[in-house]
Amino acid sequence: MRLLALLLMTTPAMAQVPIVETDIPPVAALVAQVMGNLGTPGMLLDKGGDEHDLQLRPSQMRALNAAQLLVWVGPDLTPGLEEARASAPNLESLALLDDPATRRIDYAGGGVNPHAWLDPGNAAVWAGLIADRLAKLDPANAAAYHANATTAQAEIAKLDNSLTARLAPLNQPFVTYHDAYGYLIQHYHLPYAGGLAAGDAAPPGAARLSDLHAQAASGAIACAFPEVQHDPALITNLATGTKLFVGPALDPVGASLDPGPQAYKTLMTALTDALLTCAKAR
Template sequence: MSRIALILVCLALASPALAQQRLQVVTTTTDLRSLTEAVGGNRVAVTSLVPPNFDAEEYQPRPQDVLRLKDARLVVRVGLDYDLWLDRLLAQTGRPEIDRGGPAYVDASFAIAALELRGMSVGPGDGHAHGSGNPHYWLDPGNAEIVTGTIVEALARIDPAGASVYEANRAAFVAKLASKLAGWQARLAPLKAFPLVAYHNSWPYFARRFRLDFAGFIETKPGVPPSPSHLAGIIEMMRARGVRFVVREPHEPDRDVAFVASKAGATVVTLAASVGALPNAVDYISLFDANVDALTKASAAR
């Protein structure tokens, strides 16, 4: 056997052992998985409970999710009432260390300045729980600096030997994100003059960061389909304000979006609100690349 072949065999035999040595981290979403991987590097193995292109607010946990949590060294959630279904799973594991307040539990919304804070009761037919503030904070790339800082602190707490690696990984990621941000802002600057409409209220953090104007939403409330009268009001507003673009996410129903767009003479733009929702949104940074590309292409075509 040649020396190269011997090295390849040794690497193949070592891979399972290396994988087992990695810290098993479970996140609720693909976005948190991507951010944890950016910080953890090859010291972590990260699993997202919600698959790509699923609505995490409507997610129905599966039996295998409990098994994943039983093996987790760290659990990272979105918080702000976005993934309330996680609490039921955590209760089933019998592991207080990964439950709320435990040393292996991370609420990534910690230190995030939440938007749209208002009291809201949620009952049958009331849709999603946005009462603790709009939970889509990861769609402001500036918030990734806060989230990754929270993740670094948690990883270093359970793996002190890797603390310097986690800090270095985060510094490199934040620097790369900062270098991309200026380009994204420049490309989206021409859209500041054009109001948009979206199906679901996922976009206030994205809009604040890039100075975009979301003038209305097709859903009556988050998670509540529109009534005919609401659709009529949206169309009237779009015509009055000259709305040119209607934003939908890939998992959202197309019928109402296509209807209001056709009646108001607007273009439908499909954006990814999470990693994996579009084929080219494969990680946190490419999520914004994909959305900026979609918006700028739609604007150029008008």
């Protein structure tokens, strides 16, 4: 009887844990950390998928319709998801980039850069925003969401300190495939020479490529990094006839990662490990 009474007491709170969908691995990781043992969020980006070209399959559309809350960066990152969201009228939306607490920067070419999770300060802010929204939807578990967010924020601060120390010696100018990295570059004061492609990963023009090739030939750029979702040919061509060091493929959105609470830390650590190979370039 005692056990039954306990079950009856705890079941209503459990039943109110919202079904949550997310867009990309770093956001899914933050939601997973905040939900802790209470639940696991879904995630819509396929393994190896391009965040700027996210289109939902019918099964993903059904999952979105079954969810109560979508936690996502916002329409600037995944315009395809904005359309899908509009056809799920009962779905609440937490678009993290649109919250005034998020630090936003623009691309070199203008327009907001949505890759804001690459600043750990934003990740910490987002853990708090996620907890606030979940607590509102599920007041019985509010204390757990807030405690989990506090733990996540402490882990992010520890990660940030470690990455700051590791990246401090990196002083070789590098280029990347797409112009996603502004937040990382600014936060860690990295010697970035730009992206081949624009921020939405649209292929670069001939003028851009020949300008970068001249910089590589003169030694003004030391390293170039391809990306996991994009053909490395443009990067390897850039290096032809130059001393440019071609580093490992970067994965700024975590497209190659298994989703889970550790994916944010894994993503940031892998980016750091890859960038540090540039220190061996010359």
